[in-house]
Amino acid sequence: MTDDDLDRLLGAARPPTAADDGWAASTAGDDSLAAIRARTARRTRSGRPSVRTLRRLRPFSLGIGFAAVAATVVAIGVAMPGSTSPRHPVRAGGPSSPSGPPPVIGAVPGQMALAGYDTCAAMRDALRQHTAQHVTARGLDQGGGGIAYDLREPVAATANQSTAGAGAASTPDHSTTNDQEVGADEPDIVKTDGRRVVSVSGGVLRVVDAGTRKVTGTLDLRAYAGAQSAQLFVAGDRALVILGQQYVLYGDRAFGALPYGGGSSAGSTFLLVDLAAEPTVVSTLHTDGGYVDARLIGGVARVVVASSPKLAFGQYNGDGSDKKAVAANRRVVEQAPLSAWLPTYQTTDGGRTSTHQVPCDRVSHPVHYTGESMVTVYSFDPATSLDDPKPISVAADASTVYATAGNLYVASGDGNRTQLHRFWVGDTGAPRYVGSGSVPGWLLDSYSLSEYDGTLRVVTTNERRQATALYVLDADTLRRRGEVDGLGVGENLHAVRFLGPLAYVVTFESVDPLFVLDLADPDHPVKAGELTVTGYSDYLHPVADGRLLGVGQDVDRRQLVSGLQVSLFDVADPAKPSRLDNVVRRHTPSESPLDPHAFLWWPATHTAVIPIDSWNPGQSGAALVVRVGTDHLTVQGTVHNPAVSTEGYDAGISRTLVIGDDLWTMSSSGLLVSSLQTLDRQGWVAFS
Amino acid sequence: MDRDEWLDELFRSCADRVLAYLLHRTDRESAQDVLQEVFVTAYRKADELPDPPIGWLLGTARRLLANDNRGARRRDELARRLATQPTTMNESDDSATATAVGEALAGLSANDREVLTLSAWYGLTGEEAARALGCSASTYAVRLHRARHRLADRLRAAGYAGLRSAEVAHD
Numbered sequence: 001m002t003d004d005d006l007d008r009l010l011g012a013a014r015p016p017t018a019a020d021d022g023w024a025a026s027t028a029g030d031d032s033l034a035a036i037r038a039r040t041a042r043r044t045r046s047g048r049p050s051v052r053t054l055r056r057l058r059p060f061s062l063g064i065g066f067a068a069v070a071a072t073v074v075a076i077g078v079a080m081p082g083s084t085s086p087r088h089p090v091r092a093g094g095p096s097s098p099s100g101p102p103p104v105i106g107a108v109p110g111q112m113a114l115a116g117y118d119t120c121a122a123m124r125d126a127l128r129q130h131t132a133q134h135v136t137a138r139g140l141d142q143g144g145g146g147i148a149y150d151l152r153e154p155v156a157a158t159a160n161q162s163t164a165g166a167g168a169a170s171t172p173d174h175s176t177t178n179d180q181e182v183g184a185d186e187p188d189i190v191k192t193d194g195r196r197v198v199s200v201s202g203g204v205l206r207v208v209d210a211g212t213r214k215v216t217g218t219l220d221l222r223a224y225a226g227a228q229s230a231q232l233f234v235a236g237d238r239a240l241v242i243l244g245q246q247y248v249l250y251g252d253r254a255f256g257a258l259p260y261g262g263g264s265s266a267g268s269t270f271l272l273v274d275l276a277a278e279p280t281v282v283s284t285l286h287t288d289g290g291y292v293d294a295r296l297i298g299g300v301a302r303v304v305v306a307s308s309p310k311l312a313f314g315q316y317n318g319d320g321s322d323k324k325a326v327a328a329n330r331r332v333v334e335q336a337p338l339s340a341w342l343p344t345y346q347t348t349d350g351g352r353t354s355t356h357q358v359p360c361d362r363v364s365h366p367v368h369y370t371g372e373s374m375v376t377v378y379s380f381d382p383a384t385s386l387d388d389p390k391p392i393s394v395a396a397d398a399s400t401v402y403a404t405a406g407n408l409y410v411a412s413g414d415g416n417r418t419q420l421h422r423f424w425v426g427d428t429g430a431p432r433y434v435g436s437g438s439v440p441g442w443l444l445d446s447y448s449l450s451e452y453d454g455t456l457r458v459v460t461t462n463e464r465r466q467a468t469a470l471y472v473l474d475a476d477t478l479r480r481r482g483e484v485d486g487l488g489v490g491e492n493l494h495a496v497r498f499l500g501p502l503a504y505v506v507t508f509e510s511v512d513p514l515f516v517l518d519l520a521d522p523d524h525p526v527k528a529g530e531l532t533v534t535g536y537s538d539y540l541h542p543v544a545d546g547r548l549l550g551v552g553q554d555v556d557r558r559q560l561v562s563g564l565q566v567s568l569f570d571v572a573d574p575a576k577p578s579r580l581d582n583v584v585r586r587h588t589p590s591e592s593p594l595d596p597h598a599f600l601w602w603p604a605t606h607t608a609v610i611p612i613d614s615w616n617p618g619q620s621g622a623a624l625v626v627r628v629g630t631d632h633l634t635v636q637g638t639v640h641n642p643a644v645s646t647e648g649y650d651a652g653i654s655r656t657l658v659i660g661d662d663l664w665t666m667s668s669s670g671l672l673v674s675s676l677q678t679l680d681r682q683g684w685v686a687f688s
Numbered sequence: 689m690d691r692d693e694w695l696d697e698l699f700r701s702c703a704d705r706v707l708a709y710l711l712h713r714t715d716r717e718s719a720q721d722v723l724q725e726v727f728v729t730a731y732r733k734a735d736e737l738p739d740p741p742i743g744w745l746l747g748t749a750r751r752l753l754a755n756d757n758r759g760a761r762r763r764d765e766l767a768r769r770l771a772t773q774p775t776t777m778n779e780s781d782d783s784a785t786a787t788a789v790g791e792a793l794a795g796l797s798a799n800d801r802e803v804l805t806l807s808a809w810y811g812l813t814g815e816e817a818a819r820a821l822g823c824s825a826s827t828y829a830v831r832l833h834r835a836r837h838r839l840a841d842r843l844r845a846a847g848y849a850g851l852r853s854a855e856v857a858h859d
Contacts, residue, residue, distance in 0.1 A: 013787075013793060015712060018707075024699060024703035033696065033699050228718075244721055
């Protein structure tokens, strides 16, 4: 085969994108260029950019292997029938309006391992020592090295508002974000309280009155980096806007030094926006660490960021002088001041900006740690201000956050082991670091973690052994009590869902293995049953007693993914799971894996709504509406939002909500209101 | 030409390819964020940009993307996308070949995929691709040669019809 042949074949395999047909000259391109101009203009006005060191890099150490072939495994575990807790409510999601602060969960736990440092000097020495052990010729593998040159001061964004919000009326039933755990709200791109819909899309925050279906206020955030992937919480008349990852390059870093090149985050910015009248930024917080995730628990926002020490390593030139480079980098670490490790943050409130450093008496460490990364949890009440975010830090890394109403767990992994750190957040004060533990393998996402009845259950995949395992840990010590190993050998983990005493695990591969787990004795869980079907689910949602809805992909004759599949499982008898019905939409890829926030379950009418994505330019996305019966699924229809422009760029539906009797579907072009009963169009709120 | 005009021209001529590169590797929102960051950076470093600039732009996009720390699910977006891509194609012979190639490509290392796609999908010359990857043109040539071999091996192992042209080439 000649190189030209290969290039031709490669060209044919190129997936089409929305950028292929003259995107840069389209109106969507105009918008993007305008946002770039807004930022370059700001830079010119603010003069010389400040220089500071920032480092954050997460090596892509784990490729999710390509798998052409799929089959479903639903493994089911039954835990602790003799448990002291009464029947655990199996949550069916849905229109639970936020109901007051959650009860305080248990007593404040004691410290289970050494947590603090004795003195600041002791901390500095320990961090130097732990960090120096991991220095390489390139600096630290966890982070990049060198000097970043970007800094974005929080500035007031321009606010627009047409008419003020309507007065209080009776609030209709409404859906809420499809959160993993009750009492721990997750940030998303749209929130509703039944009276209004607050969204952030394309870098613009909008308030829509649910009754009049009119945009009542907008706040253009596009002058901020990360505005395009902003998320928010809404609490009363306040929105906490979390700006997306802010990308920054190292000035002089060698491009090819790391597998995916060097790169770093410029920290994260959080905006507190008042929605009572014209949306206005009232307070800002900028952290030097990169945003990981957040939860709103009992009215308190808990924001997790991770930072790396600010160490000015020399440039790595890869000319075979590794030993010298390591020695030089080690010297950099050994001479670094404590402030290199201590996270810093800036708050702006009432026009005053102040810079703070996390004090050393609020920094802890696990027994084993490397000093290459620092996790900080900031806490604040959105009803007040961001100016006192009560940070606490732990010498650890973070990539996944899981929380209940009482505890927040931060997890990170190096590909071989997953480190887990527990923070108690049962009151409104600063979290308390309880301790750390670890399990083999790596986490898929937060749905792989579950706290239940004094235990923390963890599902991980071990890449080397290509197998999935479930671990039951004591939640107080994070020590292992029991495990089921060897699930789905040779397969990829695809979805995990814990519901009270039950655990569902989906893996997939070419043959059809099938597992049932019996966790009746958490110290000695065993395999108990299994189910095999074609295709796989990558999101599982409880829809009724003994019924589970799976959203995933079907597989065709060539064993290639062929389109969205929705499955209804009967899991009433954990030993005999079965599939009652399934719906397949060929050639209509859904977002895969499905973002749980994109899934809507409305129990009152037994309706599931799933966005169907499209990668093709000119093709608008849709939302599939499915009625779920006791033992069958019925496609009620699809809802299409109008395209955003003549090019039809990005008209996919990202979120769906229910308010009263209406289904709201959100795309970048606006919010379409349809009758939940008939799917007939009721109104259209354009995002212009 | 002032710097603003220069930015406009740069954007109009190159943003398509940069965005396509990003859309192949991340979600739409992150792609927009990184795209904007690439051009903001280009504006700031206008004096350092090589001509043609596409290799620098894609290399910058690549580095910015490297720190997208959204967890395991996004670790190899391109491989995932190639795995699910066949759903958007017609079931013709051409698409069967494309499927086979996509499958083989997804099975390669991320580095090999990067080396192969920079030229085949975004039309970079050897020199531009080398700049995007931060290596010398001669290193890129070697990497490309090896990656092509590995891709051909995979296709051969899969026994796909597209390889008939290989036999022709050997004649």
